[in-house]
Amino acid sequence: MxxxxxxxxxxxxxxxxxxxxxxxxxxxxxxxxxxxxxxxxxxxxxxxxxxxxxxxxxxxxxxxxxxxxxxxxxxxxxxxxxxxxxxxxxxxxxxxxxxxxxxxxxGLAVIAAVSPLFEEWLERRHGVLTYRLTQVLTGHGSFGRFLFLIGREETPGCHHCEDRPEDTVEHTVAVCPAWAEYRQVLRDVVGDGDLSRPALVQAMVRSERDWDAVSSFCEAVMLAKEEAGRVREQTSSRPSRRERHSGRRGSRDDLRPP
Structure with missing residues (x-):
């Protein structure tokens, strides 16, 4: 229409x-x-x-x-x-x-990852984007950096690392030790190369098997991060930065798909 x-x-x-x-x-x-x-x-x-x-x-x-x-x-x-x-x-x-x-x-990071494979991405016959796979591709989701930017976290640091480095897509996918077991399962399928977003997209368009491996990794890791975030919200009596400024108690669900 x-x-x-x-x-x-x-x-x-x-x-x-x-x-x-x-x-x-x-x-x-x-x-x-x-x-x-x-x-x-x-x-x-x-x-x-x-x-x-x-x-x-x-x-x-x-x-x-x-x-x-x-x-x-x-x-x-x-x-x-x-x-x-x-x-x-x-x-x-x-x-x-x-x-x-x-x-x-x-959307610079995701466009930089996908646009070099423009035709392959558009013409592929396999693979469906999911809520958690899209979080990893875009960086908009349960990442400290993103949640800090939208006022849902006090700092951009990773809650799963002792030294609290910035929690980004790259940190979650390739570095954070909390997800080492899931990461090894992913590497067993896509190979031992880097796990940057461009590399993930290359694997996804290469075959349905690789797409499913990336998707399964994202589902498992992002679900665990979401659940940990909900526990922190429930056990914290202090409102987020965004809530203190807006005067209302909200949640990150406000920005999720309807």
Whole structure:
């Protein structure tokens, strides 16, 4: 429904209406990837495999224009000709989308991990994103750094390490000793290379087996981190920084998918 009538309005789509269109798409894309509501539209669209709607609208408008031009010349374009136009314009769309992703405004880490494998990610025939897998890919979830930024933690430190280093995706996946057993199971499948986000994405697109291994690791580790976080919230009588500023008692669930 969002692109209904696109051949009419797309040629006149200005910056502000385009921004409103992409804002609506962001909400849908975040639902598709089961992500936190703080994830950027650019990152959510890429993970979901959804080209920006303003580019989709341009394709629809251009195909309509080509058909109209043919009709004015007294021609009736065949379906295969229309399909050829659409395929060519879709290739242009993908090229323009990739160009946009080369200069992202937000979601830099996940875009940097996925965009080098742009075609492989979009064309894969296996793998579904889950709530906890998306947390690891985006960094928006049960990580001290993220929870500190949104006011849910007093510090960005890792609660599972004695020296409390910053709890990031990289620390959780590759370093934190609390998850060594899960990490070894993952390495047994994907290999002993690095476990950076780009490396995880490479493994995920390589095969369904590797995707499932990464997903299982994320499910186990992030679930354990979530449960530990809930225990801390229940046993702490002190409100979070965000609650002290807002005056209301909330939870990190406020930012989770509806």
């Amino acid at each position: 969002a692109l209904y009538g696109a051949p009419v309005w797309a040629p006149n789509l200005m910056r502000r209406p385009a921004r409103a269109l992409l804002t609506s798409q962001r909400v849908m894309a975040i639902r598709v990837i089961r992500g936190y509501r703080t994830i950027s539209g650019e990152a959510a669209n890429l993970l979901a495999g959804l080209p920006p709607w303003d580019l989709e609208a341009k394709v629809l408008a251009h195909v309509f224009s080509l058909r109209a031009d043919a009709c004015r010349r007294g021609e009736t374009p065949l379906s295969r000709q229309i399909s050829a136009w659409r395929d060519e314009l879709r290739r242009d769309l993908m090229a323009e989308w990739q160009q946009r992703l080369s200069q992202p405004r937000a």
